[in-house]
Amino acid sequence: MLEVENIEAGYGPIRALDGVSLHVAAGELVAIIGANGAGKTTLLMAISGVVPIRSGQVRFEGRPVTGLAPHEIVRLGIGHSPEGRRIFPRLSVRENLELGGFTRSDRAEMRRDIDEVCGLFPVLGSRMGQMGGTLSGGEQQMLALGRALVGRPRLLLLDEPSLGLAPLVVAKIFEVIAGLSARGIAVVLVEQNARAALKLASRGYVLETGRITLSGSGTELAHDHRVRDAYLGEG
Amino acid sequence: MSVQFFLQQCLIGLTNGALVALVALGYTMVYGIIGLINFAHGDLIMLGACLALSLVTALGLATAGPTATWLGIALLIVACGLFCGTLNVCVDRIVYKPLRNAPKLAPLVSAIGVSFIFMNIGLFWIGPSDRSFPELLPSTNLLPGEGLQFTWKDLLVLVVVVPLMLGLSLLVKTTRLGRAMRAVSQDPTAAALVGVDVDRVIAATFFIGGALGGAASVIYGLYINTIGFQMGFQNGLYAFTAAVLGGIGSIPGAVVGGLVIGFVRSLSSAYVGERWTGAIVFAILIVILVFRPEGLLGRRTKEKV
Numbered sequence: 001m002l003e004v005e006n007i008e009a010g011y012g013p014i015r016a017l018d019g020v021s022l023h024v025a026a027g028e029l030v031a032i033i034g035a036n037g038a039g040k041t042t043l044l045m046a047i048s049g050v051v052p053i054r055s056g057q058v059r060f061e062g063r064p065v066t067g068l069a070p071h072e073i074v075r076l077g078i079g080h081s082p083e084g085r086r087i088f089p090r091l092s093v094r095e096n097l098e099l100g101g102f103t104r105s106d107r108a109e110m111r112r113d114i115d116e117v118c119g120l121f122p123v124l125g126s127r128m129g130q131m132g133g134t135l136s137g138g139e140q141q142m143l144a145l146g147r148a149l150v151g152r153p154r155l156l157l158l159d160e161p162s163l164g165l166a167p168l169v170v171a172k173i174f175e176v177i178a179g180l181s182a183r184g185i186a187v188v189l190v191e192q193n194a195r196a197a198l199k200l201a202s203r204g205y206v207l208e209t210g211r212i213t214l215s216g217s218g219t220e221l222a223h224d225h226r227v228r229d230a231y232l233g234e235g
Numbered sequence: 236m237s238v239q240f241f242l243q244q245c246l247i248g249l250t251n252g253a254l255v256a257l258v259a260l261g262y263t264m265v266y267g268i269i270g271l272i273n274f275a276h277g278d279l280i281m282l283g284a285c286l287a288l289s290l291v292t293a294l295g296l297a298t299a300g301p302t303a304t305w306l307g308i309a310l311l312i313v314a315c316g317l318f319c320g321t322l323n324v325c326v327d328r329i330v331y332k333p334l335r336n337a338p339k340l341a342p343l344v345s346a347i348g349v350s351f352i353f354m355n356i357g358l359f360w361i362g363p364s365d366r367s368f369p370e371l372l373p374s375t376n377l378l379p380g381e382g383l384q385f386t387w388k389d390l391l392v393l394v395v396v397v398p399l400m401l402g403l404s405l406l407v408k409t410t411r412l413g414r415a416m417r418a419v420s421q422d423p424t425a426a427a428l429v430g431v432d433v434d435r436v437i438a439a440t441f442f443i444g445g446a447l448g449g450a451a452s453v454i455y456g457l458y459i460n461t462i463g464f465q466m467g468f469q470n471g472l473y474a475f476t477a478a479v480l481g482g483i484g485s486i487p488g489a490v491v492g493g494l495v496i497g498f499v500r501s502l503s504s505a506y507v508g509e510r511w512t513g514a515i516v517f518a519i520l521i522v523i524l525v526f527r528p529e530g531l532l533g534r535r536t537k538e539k540v
């Protein structure tokens with residue numbers, strides 16, 4: 001459903017992506033691992049249209065999306081929960097979730113989806129009137145994930161959803177992510193926590209300084225000695 | 236120096252302040268959404284006043300009957316609102332939008348440039364000397380007794396400004412556009428990633444801020460009765476000060492700041508002397524900012540999550 005073909009992107013003179021290609025099938029969970037500064041965030045931002053693509057092509061469900069504005073790409077069905085969560089700090093939890101469904105016109109259905117998110121993350125349900133900025137880091141991550149889900153994406157880009165969170169919260173977040181495939185939502189999961197990501201993913205890619213250097217099934221990568229040396233912290 | 240005199244100054248302060256607040260909203264809304272101090276806003280309003288004067292002349296409102304006069308005023312407000320709103324959107328599209336990712340100084344200097352261009356257009360439009368804006372409303376006192384003066388002009392200010400402010404706060408708090416505006420002001424990228432068309436929301440903000448300025452320009456003409464191509468500078472400065480005083484970016488802050496400036500101006504003109512008013516207003520601004528740099532209703536810290 002998503003095909004990224006040989007894209008280049010960057011910031012001014014910095015070339016952060018140097019010919020990256022990957023593909024994601026419908027309902028599939030694909031992990032992208034790589035060191036800090038490898039270009040993972042840039043890759044997701046380029047797919048979403050926030051960072052302009054200088055060459056190459058991104059296709060979603062067969063149609064080219066390269067050059068579309070971010071809001072148009074969201075409308076096509078690509079959700080994005082960005083690095084650092086970036087919830088709206090001075091909007092209430094409810095308003096944050098409602099903004100997740102900004103592109104939707106079926107208000108009643110959207111309410112049901114918001115209730116469903118609160119079912120997944122009960123703590124959000126009990127904080128609906130609170131400002132987003134007053135939530136703890138873990139709660140903010142749940143809100144960011146919930147906000148993206150209310151948009152009913154067919155493909156969801158997740159950028160470091162476990163970063164800086166307590167183990168219990170990480171487990172909860174990964175549990176919800178694991179359940180997305182069952183609901184038919186394809187996921188691109190960018191993670192520092194390579195072990196957990198490769199366990200969930202059907203396939204994975206390794207990104208190093210703007211290039212894909214390895215790819216394979218989750219188990220293959222998890223057992224690859226180069227991946228183990230560089231990203232799994234074992235010899 | 237009686238109580239009555241004091242109350243009279245307060246009434247003057249209230250109407251003046253309401254007018255300042257209406258202009259301040261244009262500064263604070265644009266700042267809130269893209270972090271730009273739109274120095275051209277005062278001159279935008281000057282152009283609105285020029286249009287209002289031209290329309291008054293063209294429609295012959297100075298000699299119209301009472302019903303026609305009120306209808307004419309309503310028409311002026313709508314026309315000048317549309318004019319200033321549209322002009323503001325055009326300036327954003329042509330001048331500020333290409334500079335969205337440039338260093339902050341670039342759009343700021345451009346705004347000063349736009350201000351000068353507007354002033355030149357105003358000079359061309361109404362000429363170099365001040366023009367008197369016809370008295371369209373009777374100066375009969377609406378309050379009983381001899382003492383306090385509250386005329387149709389004063390009433391007009393409140394009748395226009397109060398509903399506009401209530402409407403604006405309702406729009407920002409409850410509508411889909413309002414929610415998108417608040418989202419963009421807090422994190423434009425995150426807003427884009429939930430499907431908000433950020434450029435459209437910014438354009439809408441410029442339109443609303445400009446349209447409020449257009450309404451203010453008509454009221455200014457009818458209330459002050461003198462307009463000139465340089466009026467944008469001083470009035471803009473007072474309104475900008477009001478926005479900073481209230482907490483720039485905050486809509487209630489602009490209203491409070493406008494009222495504070497209105498009261499300080501009228502009271503200091505009455506009790507200290509007109510020529511000291513400017514100095515007093517800015518002395519108060521400095522004192523408040525020393526103790527509350529974020530302004531009266533501004534946020535204390537820029538939280539970054």
Ligand SMILES: Nc1ncnc2c1ncn2[C@@H]1O[C@H](COP(=O)(O)OP(=O)(O)O)[C@@H](O)[C@H]1O
Binds near residue numbers: 014016035036
């Ligand atoms: N806004 C930016 N401006 C300039 N350079 C950037 C910006 N964001 C990222 N970079 C650079 O692009 C490269 C890739 O960064 P990023 O995509 O954030 O990597 P990752 O998410 O894998 O840590 C890095 O060298 C980083 O310094």
Ligand SMILES: [Mg+2]
Binds near residue numbers: 040041042083160
């Ligand atoms: Mg990153």
